Each structure stands twice: as C-alpha cells, then as structure tokens.
Amino acid sequence: MQGMVVTKDQVESLFAGGADLSQGDYVIRAVDVRKIYRMGDTETHALRGATLDILRGEYLSIMGPSGSGKTTFFNMIGGLGKPSAGKVYIDQVDIAQLDPYELAWLRCRKVGYIFQAFNLIQVMSCLENVMLPMAFAGVTSEDARDKAMEILAEVGLEDRALHKPSEMSGGQQQRVAIARALANSPAILLADEPTANLDLRTGEEIIELFSRLKETRGVTIITATHDLKMLKRSDRIVWIEDGRIDRVTTPEAMNIEVGEVH
Amino acid sequence: MENIGTQVRLPISTAVQIALQGIKIRLGRALVTISGVVLGIAFLMSVFTGELISGTGYIKGAMAQREELNNTVKMMESFVSQALGSPKDKIIGIVVAGELDQSELILAKRLARLTQDQKQAPKEVRAVGLSLPGLTRADVREVGKDASMLIVMGNSGALATAFEALTAGMEQVYVLDTYKPVVMAAAEGAHDVKMRTYAGAPVVVVEHSGQKYEQLYGDQQQEVLREQAEKAESARFRTVWVMIISLLVTIIGITNSLLMSVTERFKEIGTMKCLGALSVFIRQLFLIESALIGFTGSFLGMLVGALLPMLMYSISYRDPATGALGAGFGVIFGTINYPLLLAAGLSAVVVGTLLAIMAAIYPANFAARMVPAMALRSNV
C-alpha cells in the first residue's frame, strides 16, 4: 500500500503550477486516513488508508466509481467527520485537535463546500444563501449584502439575487452554491460531484467556472466526479478504488488512457 | 493555533430571522401546529374564564353569585309549595323585619306575580312593611288571619310584634323564616323546639299551645352549599385532570411536528453546519421556531378561551327574577373580574410558550447533534 502514496517528488513532477513546492506548501495533507462505518454488526471500510498531499492553488479531481469512498474522503479532508484512524492536516493544523468552535470556524472560513444536490436553503433567496456563511462569520448584514452581490456578479447571477432557488435552473443553483462557498474567501473549495445533477453542457460551464476561480482567486479546488469528461481542466487526477488511492495522474496521461479505451 | 480561530456565537436576532423564514415557507405545517396549541390553550383559558364567571371555589364568579341566589329562591319556593301544596285559594302573609336581601325580594315578587296566575292564584298575598304590585297591604295584627302560611323576611333579629300576635288566627301554621332564624329568636325559651326532617331538609318545629310552627332552618342552606362545594371540588379535579392531559397532548403534538421538521431538514441542517453554524445555533433555531409557534398559538387560544365562554354564558343567561334571556351581556361583561382575567390570559400565554419551548428541547437537541457530513449524502 505504501506504493500508492504519492511522494513530494512525484507531486512536483506532476504539477508545474505556481505553488511553492520547495517549502511544501500543502493546503491539505491526509496521512493514512481510514474510515469504518459501523451499522449494527456490519462494518463498512469506506477508506482503507488514503494518503494524499494537496497543493495550495491546484485543481484536483478525485475520480472513482460510485461507492469507492470519494464522499467519505471529502468528509475527512473537509473537517466534516472524524477518521477512524490516520491524520488530516489543513494548513498544517491537525484537525483532530480542534474543538467544535474551531471546527465551525474552519468550515466557515477555510473551506467552501459544494454539493451534488446544490443544498441551497430553499427558504432563502440566492442573496440570503450567499450571505448566510458571512452571517456565521459575524459579518454585518450591510457588508455581507455588498460582498454577496459582488460574488453573485462573479458567477454571473447578479440579476437573479432575489430569486428563490426553486425558481432557478440546476446550473444556476449550482452557481449560487459556488458563490455561497466563496462567501468567506476560503482557501479551499470542496465539490462533491458538482456536475452529477447537471446536463453535460451546464456541467462543463461549472467546470469552466472552477477553472476561472482557480486563476482569479488562487483558490484550491478539489472536486469528485465519476465523469471522465469533467477532468480536462484538472491539474491532477486522483483515482480512488475501494477506499484506497490507486494512482495520481494528469489529464494528459488520462487522455492517452481514454484514447486506448476508445 | 495561529491558523485557526474560534467561531463566534451569533446574536439571537439572526436565529429569530432564520426561524421566521422557516415558519413562513412551511406555513401549512406551522398552522397545523399552531392550531394544536390554540386548542390546548383555549381549553386552559376557558377553564380559567369559566371559573371567573361561574366558579364557586377560590374565586366566586358573578355567575356563581347569581346561581346561589337562584338556588336560595328555589329552596324557599320549594318549602312554600311543599308546605302548602297548591297556593290556589290560600292566603299567604308576609312580614318584613329590617332590610330585604335580593333572594327575599325575588321571592316576594314571585309570590306577588302568582296573584295574576289563573290556575295558581292564591286568594290573597298580604304584606306588612312591603308594597309591590299584587300584594295587599296588611296590618300587623291581621296578617296571620286565616293565612295558611306566614313568611318572615328581613335581616332584623327581632320582630316588633310578638310572635303569638303575628300567628293569631292561624290554624295549621307554617312559618317560612327565609333563612335568618328570626322566629327562632322570638320562640326560643318560650317554646319546645325540636328538629325534624321535612321533605329531606332539616326543619325546626315549634310547638306552641297546640299550634305547630314549622320553620325552614338556616342549616339547609349550608347543607346545599356544602353539597355544591363538594360537587364543584370533584368537577375541579376532573377539569384539572383533563387540562393536564390536553396540555400533554399539545406538547406531544409540537414535539412530533418539530421532529418531522428536523427529519425533513437533515440536509439543510447539515449544510448550515458546513457553512459554519454552531450546534448551539441550530438548537436555538428550533427552540425559537417552537417558541414563536407557541406564542402565536397561545395568544390566539387565550383570546378564544376567554371570549367563547363569556359569549356562551351571556347568551344563555336568564334573569333570576323573571327568567328572561337577553340581559346576559351586561351582566357577564360588566361583572367579570378584568384584572384576574388579564392575569389568567397572561399566564395562559406564558404557559403555552414555555410548553412549546419544552416540547422543542428534544427535537432541537436532535437537530443540533446532526453531523455536517449529512449534507453530502445524496440519498436523504
């Protein structure tokens, strides 16, 4: 299994982005993360020792069949759940050491979460949805409103600010969700199958948006997908198989693979 | 840790705002829950209000006073009819000593009205010291002449005229001393006083020179009142029991509805936690939602529970003297104790709101414990 672990050298050779690799500028480090779900007598080994270093500012895609552990891995590296074993560091901080208030702070400001089902709060307008994380961060509502309008403009939805999620298309809802994830200018965007509920074209628009945000904001983007077509913007692709990181590749390498398959 | 801060608690107003939005969008559910609270609190409040109107216990309601008056009059009337049989063609004498109270006045009025009744009309109803249409004015010495019954009324403890003089000319003498034992005072010592039961009620029999005086004894009143109090006591116990049950049902209704609301919002709660919500905030959200529902419901329930009994009593109120409907609104709305009604209303609202908050404790904790990872699950 140690063979699956990507070393710093391998990362450097795979990723030629702007991050300062010599100082090991890893925004997230997962070290031998395991997760066992217990339900009654049955144990599900969702993660069987995943180790991965994620560079600041990279666009990382996590690829794997359904049930391979992508969502579980997201939970672990996003501070949404506790690993059964192993360590997760976000900005060099071992998140197992954090108390609930610090964890909430981390979720509020360090990480922006984007979901397959958008998860907009249905009772709130788009603007209010985007303002919500700022409210949790203690931003006054005037400041939050201005900033939310800016971010909505950034994702191209400034004219829809007062609409309810139910009045919008899936693609628009996902862009509101992205705007909401950006509300407190997080260092990391975690998107679990963000295009799974969208048609191909809309999905590609979302991927374009991620790519643009990576350039303009320098935000680290981590997405899970099982659609090969969504991978071409990624800097790196991490393949998960049965709770293990199988290999780490680049889109270029993948094209060859896909070419071989076709 | 220099990289990580501590999440701040939000002001309550933010939670109130979000809770209000939640109620607005799920208005249908909220209205059902609210109507449950309305029913529970309306019941509670109607018991309070009923007590204020007709209560015989700790607070004597206006209606209870009328009722008591009515009972007194009925009791005196029944003594008259049991002693005389039909009043037709009989002579009834009334002697007033001192001031009349309401029940005595009503009895006198009813007897006076009897003289207009074709079938029941007594030969004469004569009175000393009282003038009413239908009553014949009489002299003290003649009031008992050929009379079948003598009624002594008034609050004075002593008669100006000797008892023997009053009953002169009476053969079989029934004396109704209303319920103040004036006759007793007059007859005491001079006569042989015995107790016996007359038509189920204690009656004092005064034997004097072969004549028999029967007197409705004051204790009967006490007896009736005690029975009433006992009945009221057991009724109150039943009411309190039903009240507790209905409030419990209200609590369970709120808890159930909130649990459904929490289950429905698993994903929403998980999402909020992902966005940085603290568990205390989620807990507050549900407690506030429930408090708002509880307050609205108990306020409406308080209004319904106060107004409905007042209207019902007003509509069904009969004047004790005439038996006529229609005067009820003035009596009920005019005599009810408003400070106590207000206090009862305030306590009903406070109780309703507190119960709603209590009902929310379990669902709110359940929601607060929800792990943020819930938000990523696509199957819920």
Ligand SMILES: Nc1ncnc2c1ncn2[C@@H]1O[C@H](COP(=O)(O)OP(=O)(O)O)[C@@H](O)[C@H]1O
């Ligand atoms: N909360 C949970 N309780 C029990 N089993 C779970 C839970 N979440 C995921 N699993 C199981 O863990 C495995 C990995 O699931 P998941 O991480 O959701 O995979 P993916 O996102 O790649 O589809 C699956 O077998 C799934 O059934």
Ligand SMILES: [Mg+2]
């Ligand atoms: Mg998944």
